Amino acid sequence: TQLLEQSPQFLSIQEGENLTVYCNSSSVFSSLQWYRQEPGEGPVLLVTVVTGGEVKKLKRLTFQFGDARKDSSLHITAAQPGDTGLYLCAGANQAGTALIFGKGTTLSVSS
């Protein structure tokens, strides 16, 4: 069974701090996606990483795919209150037809 484990489950920080959240699995994924979900809304795709060791940057967000394509991390520099939300990682199921989601990391950034 493919599982994606995210850590930490909850994170509460002050504006301006840096943070990293992790997404780990014992399975190899062809790609991993990161989504952000705000209360009352559906998840919004942030990035897709495909190649082992790949690093992608989206403004203050840095995404890395592990060399073995079993894990990924999301690093946020100088967090802002607008970064508050649920961060979900997801990977394709074995059939390659749908996504498996982790349980998410709930981030709260206070000013």
Next chain:
Amino acid sequence: EAGVAQSPRYKIIEKRQSVAFWCNPISGHATLYWYQQILGQGPKLLIQFQNNGVVDDSQLPKDRFSAERLKGVDSTLKIQPAKLEDSAVYLCASSFNWDRQYEQYFGPGTRLTVT
């Protein structure tokens, strides 16, 4: 371009009642997904359609849940009868095609409370 539309946004029912959710995907998207998101968890796929055919319904509790996409566009998800553990947000998503599942666009969801 209009996003994925879902209705209703909120629904409160008593256990053993029935409920239906509606989804209209992004125009031109062949693949439609229904997910269940229980509080504190990530979305779990219930059923996936490619046009009007079912691709994957392995995690759909078929004794009480049903879904259809008769004309290959909008879709309905029904629960009958509802149980307390069905309380969750039901998300609809769509993608251009089945091999673009990594580019899914989600609707705002329907929050169901079963009392």
